[in-house]
Amino acid sequence: MAEGKGDIEALIGQIARLPGLGPRSARRIVLYLIRKRAGQMAQLASLMGAVAENSRECLVCGNITESDICAICHDPTRATGEICVVTDVADLWALERGRAFRGRYHVLGGSLSALDEIGPEDLHIPQLIQRIADERISEVILALAATVEGQTTAHYIAEALAGSDVAVTGLAQGVPIGGELDYLDDGTITAALRARRKLQ
Numbered sequence: 001m002a003e004g005k006g007d008i009e010a011l012i013g014q015i016a017r018l019p020g021l022g023p024r025s026a027r028r029i030v031l032y033l034i035r036k037r038a039g040q041m042a043q044l045a046s047l048m049g050a051v052a053e054n055s056r057e058c059l060v061c062g063n064i065t066e067s068d069i070c071a072i073c074h075d076p077t078r079a080t081g082e083i084c085v086v087t088d089v090a091d092l093w094a095l096e097r098g099r100a101f102r103g104r105y106h107v108l109g110g111s112l113s114a115l116d117e118i119g120p121e122d123l124h125i126p127q128l129i130q131r132i133a134d135e136r137i138s139e140v141i142l143a144l145a146a147t148v149e150g151q152t153t154a155h156y157i158a159e160a161l162a163g164s165d166v167a168v169t170g171l172a173q174g175v176p177i178g179g180e181l182d183y184l185d186d187g188t189i190t191a192a193l194r195a196r197r198k199l200q
């Protein structure tokens with residue numbers, strides 16, 4: 001790499017690897033930031049440092065937070081009897097945008113997959129089963145993707161809870177096959193949640 005442009009090229013390279021971006025937008029962003037380096041760029045750099053240092057998983061639900069327990073788990077106004085189970089933090093954030101759900105969440109951190117050798121112990125499934133017992137949960141809403149992996153995971157959890165008092169529900173049909181919650185608009189998420197169906 002030519003002397004004098006090493007860091008700038010490296011920054012463009014890093015930004016180009018971010019989701020939804022490529023080399024062309026990365027160059028535009030870096031040029032923009034350099035022109036705003038005293039203000040926006042300095043703020044961005046300091047925020048990135050702070051978030052890298054302080055962000056972690058909520059010890060209860062797996063949401064991304066800056067303290068041990070996230071704001072949702074801390075919120076006394078949220079219903080305690082319902083847990084909405086999601087694959088990823090992005091799905092939790094999508095559901096929160098819709099403001100349709102007022103209970104608590106549980107982030108699995110992935111889907112069961114025989115192909116990728118991802119079993120229940122690799123996800124936060126044992127913690128979910130434990131929470132359902134400890135927190136006297138009456139309803140578990142499985143807001144999992146309509147993909148093969150998402151549905152395999154939903155069936156596994158429903159099976160694991162068979163025989164217990166807890167109601168297991170799933171999002172209504174209408175969530176597109178293979179669609180992940182984060183890509184849906186807020187109205188669709190809200191409708192799918194309101195019209196949820198009983199799985200067991």
Ligand SMILES: [Zn+2]
Nearest residue numbers: 058061070073
């Ligand atoms: Zn939490």
